[in-house]
Amino acid sequence: MEQTTVNRRPLLLSTTSSLFLVLWLIVAAFPFLWTVWGSFKVEADFFSRENWQLAITGLNTIGQTGSAFTGDGYQGAWIERDFWKAAWNTVIVTVSVTAISLVLGTLGGYALARSARRYTLWILITALVFRAMPHITLVSGYMLPFFEWNVWGALPTAIIVLVAINQPFALWMLHSFFLSIPKDLDESAMVDGCTRFQAFRQVVIPVMWPGVITTGLFSFLLAYNDFAVTAMLLNQDNQTMVPKIASFLGTVQTEGAVMYAVAAVVSATVPLFMLVMFFQRQIVSGLTAGAVKG
Amino acid sequence: MTHKTFFAFIFPSLLAMILFIALPIGSIVVQSLHVEHPRVLVEVENCGPFGCERETRVDTAATQALQEAQPMGQFNGLGTYFDRRHLATEEVSRIFSDNEGVADIARQMYNLPFYKALSFTLVYTFIVTPLGMALGFSIALAVNSIPRFLKGPIIFFSLLPMIVTPLVGSLILFWMINTQGVIGSNLQLLFDDPDLSLRASPLLTWVTLIVYGVWSMAPFSFVVFYAGLQTVPSDTLESAKIDGASRWERIRYVVIPHLIPLATFVALVQLMDNFRVFEPIVGFSAEANATSLSWNIFNDLRGQVDQQYSSAAATSVLTVFGVVVLLMPVLVRLWRDFNRKA
Missing domain, CATH: 1.10.3720.10 (MetI-like)
Incomplete structure (x- = not known):
């Protein structure tokens, strides 16, 4: 249905509807993006006991492997x-x-x-x-x-x-x-x-x-x-x-x-x-x- | 089409279904009437330097021979159905004759494995189905009103929770809600409770599994309802508007009635799928607080030492019975429709 001037939705409704959609997109997509990102970290970062933000900064990953991203998980799973x-x-x-x-x-x-x-x-x-x-x-x-x-x-x-x-x-x-x-x-x-x-x-x-x-x-x-x-x-x-x-x-x-x-x-x-x-x-x-x- | 060509065409498909769906259903019925052989015990006298002792031992050879002679086990009638692990008739009648009110009955029944699984399966089925449909419908309404170029990407991301392998999807969420994961630790901060864990109590586990269920089921309703929205007659909508119907009234009295046939279809498919809930329980390792009928069967079959085929078969028969009860309204309707036409 095309939006026409006659059919325009009130501002409040269209804002709520857009907010709802953005929220749903986050709920639907974020878990996947987060897990893909986290799969390149070490366990101490992705399953951090101290602070969940470690998964973003990757301090332990840098400490253990020297770089912020590591393919160790993939190597371990696919080869080992x-x-x-x-x-x-x-x-x-x-x-x-x-x-x-x-x-x-x-x-x-x-x-x-x-x-x-x-x-x-x-x-x-x-x-x-x-x-x-x-x-x-x-x-x-x-x-x-x-x-x-x-x-x-x-x-x-x-x-x-x-x-x-x-x-x-x-x-x-x-x-x-x-x-x-x-x-x-x-x-x-x-x-x-x-x-x-x-x-x-x-x-x-x-x-x-x-x-x-x-x-x-x-x-x-x-x-x-x-x-x-x-x-x-x-x-x-x-x-x-x-x-x-x-x-x-x-x-x-x-x-x-x-x-x-x-x-x-x-x-x-x-x-x-x-x-x-x-x-x-x-x-x-x-x-x-x-x-x-x- | 003649009978002969019809059956020539459908034969391979029919054969596959008879051999691998109809026969296994028959096989679980027969298996559920049998029970594993008891181990053959022999008494032997063990004489050592400190005198003789009588000892009972398992005669492996005899047990094996018995097993080979009758691989199904011995006939047990309906015994397996009424034992503690299934319908538990004795325990149930005891609970009902000796209890301290409704809450106590519920608590005691929940300790019986079959009723524990049944209660979760039913609660899951009848909460996730309507919630998933409601969420899907809201997303469909929202997506319907956005500019065309945004629709493709939004549909793409919306499909993901449904398309992804159920075990994989539940693992992904499980790792996030873990006390060491991003959602779990933020919930702890939010409620200022460092011991908060979604796996700790049965209630929280149930809520988590239901949230997962809605997350993974909503996209299907969304896609079907979204397609249905494209076919809502614009004339009717317009005349409703001219008659002064508000936006909500137009949804309530034009759009929803138009989508009712679709909703029946979606509800049917989702009831069937939710009733077999199984993977999330494995993925969330939730078996301590929530089990389902499918999980009970899986657990019986998985036993490394002795697989309890009869117990699994009895639960399977009860589950099949549940599915047929669930489908009854649809079957009756199909039957009536066909007879009216004929």
């Missing part, structure tokens, strides 16, 4: 504690989960959008109930069978479980995106001699890219942010970043090691920053798609 390995595992898990989720989800979502039978509703309702299940309740159902079959701890196990957990959401979202594509498109392709699958693959998918990308982003986020599944189903060697950070917490009693956790936390946040920066529009449209259409 093998965080690079966890980062690599995260890459494998997130890329596989996103790719497999999209293949299964587009096929299923397309079928749900193009069939008007009663069972589609049942599938969608069941998917909604599944979507609401706390992930950890499902994990407790997997544990024993996975131990029995000796597949516990491996990356493919976690990947396939995350794909399944992600399916209900992917189905709902892709279903609503497919509904927005006119039926005539694939029907005319089929009149021209395509099979159903060819019409899907060569005619519908090319115009579906925005929906596929948006759903892919959210599948990526689910896999990237998951803690319940990866913490319980992966062994020490295969840990992804989030459970790795949690494992830092248990062992960080030694001096300076808590900074490893801080550095790891910042490292894990950077990709998400990038994601929001490049895909802000898709994320916003994805969040609203479910709401506006559903």
Whole structure:
């Protein structure tokens, strides 16, 4: 809504509203900026017993390392504690989960959008109930069978479980995106001699890219942010970043090691920053798609 | 679309959901009816220079054999559900027959692990959801009235609390509110109390977790409501203005009714997400003062020595039951809508 002279807001209201917004921005962004800044300090500065301002001035950091900024936390986490390995595992898990989720989800979502039978509703309702299940309740159902079959701890196990957990959401979202594509498109392709699958693959998918990308982003986020599944189903060697950070917490009693956790936390946040920066529009449209259409 | 093509298309997705969502739900139901085998004890006579002693020992081989023969454990019926760690029927009836008023009942119930977790989960769900939505709505109203070029950056920063990994987000806040962190030490200065710690009392811990919840949930409501505000019909707004409606009345009688369907959707999604609250408790190491149903399951499964699958499974079944109760209004509505159409 454009501001016009007729529509101008009273001064008091616009001041309150701007102040409120500034306050919210500080609440939303300051914790991240503070932690990024602090990750380049030593523990005595960032977790100071005497004075919190040490985190800004960095007196102890200068004293201990000779400069106001230090990469010790990053070095300790990435090299000494093998965080690079966890980062690599995260890459494998997130890329596989996103790719497999999209293949299964587009096929299923397309079928749900193009069939008007009663069972589609049942599938969608069941998917909604599944979507609401706390992930950890499902994990407790997997544990024993996975131990029995000796597949516990491996990356493919976690990947396939995350794909399944992600399916209900992917189905709902892709279903609503497919509904927005006119039926005539694939029907005319089929009149021209395509099979159903060819019409899907060569005619519908090319115009579906925005929906596929948006759903892919959210599948990526689910896999990237998951803690319940990866913490319980992966062994020490295969840990992804989030459970790795949690494992830092248990062992960080030694001096300076808590900074490893801080550095790891910042490292894990950077990709998400990038994601929001490049895909802000898709994320916003994805969040609203479910709401506006559903 | 024929049945055959429909099922050909949806089969992989359906298979994944059946194998890894439906079957595990069945598996926790079965598991919750079983209980771990007791250790097989044998009595051995130990004869030394000072005479003979009878000693009870665990027969590891026999225990293992039993374990392998029946990996689920032995059948226990609903026993696990009613024990002290879950519904605690005996304890509850005792508390109700012997107590010193309502406050005492609450205090005693809070000592039972299941009710402790349930109370926090419910309080968290039903406080964070409305507060997060209210905050999100206010931000949406504020953002809607600022110049266009500012909107992009503001939306960017507003998305961060929601997008960031829940464990990471709670750790970031936890380090700041720590007594050695920037917020914690400033609060100490503010209240002039060098021992003030947000982790000290259950109440403060709950408040901290709820503040975290609102912080991380508000952006979602903000984005959805902001998108909804773009679709408010300007004609209606204008005619309301001509009829003399004040700014507040226009929000109350035009904007809010227009956003009600969206609000239902947001409330549904947030109830589902808040009910599974789990990571913040790990991140804030708050388990002494606040636990949730999800955390209880995690704690049972995490045990290094003996993982308590049956206990975890029973809590899981109770949690699933809670989710279904929570979703019931929505399911009934979907069902009615569909029947009306049919």
